[in-house]
Amino acid sequence: MCLDYGTGKVAQPSSECYSSVKDIKTKDSACLCFFIQQVHSGGTNLKSLGLQEARILQLQNACSINATLSDCVNKINKHFLSM
Numbered sequence: 001m002c003l004d005y006g007t008g009k010v011a012q013p014s015s016e017c018y019s020s021v022k023d024i025k026t027k028d029s030a031c032l033c034f035f036i037q038q039v040h041s042g043g044t045n046l047k048s049l050g051l052q053e054a055r056i057l058q059l060q061n062a063c064s065i066n067a068t069l070s071d072c073v074n075k076i077n078k079h080f081l082s083m
Contacts (some may be wrong), residue, residue, distance in 0.1 A: 002059065013062050021063045029079040033072030 004010045013021070019061035024032045039046050040055045 003049065003061070006052065006055050006057070008052050009057055010043075013059065017059075018063045021059055029072075036072055 001020045002013055005013040005017055021032065034055055039051055039053050
């Protein structure tokens, strides 16, 4: 739902993208953070989709989500330590 935005094909995320990102953040923010981390680290599968790191990092602002990268690092570490 956010692929067009993440690849730079559209200037703004769609309403479906907004809803999906907000839903994921509410239900499992570690999942959203993990996705951001994977894009940042240059995961091969994500690169093959043409996702642009800067666009993915802008999703939080574009979708009016209150989150920071440091919040994500903490959530990812906490999530994987609890497994």
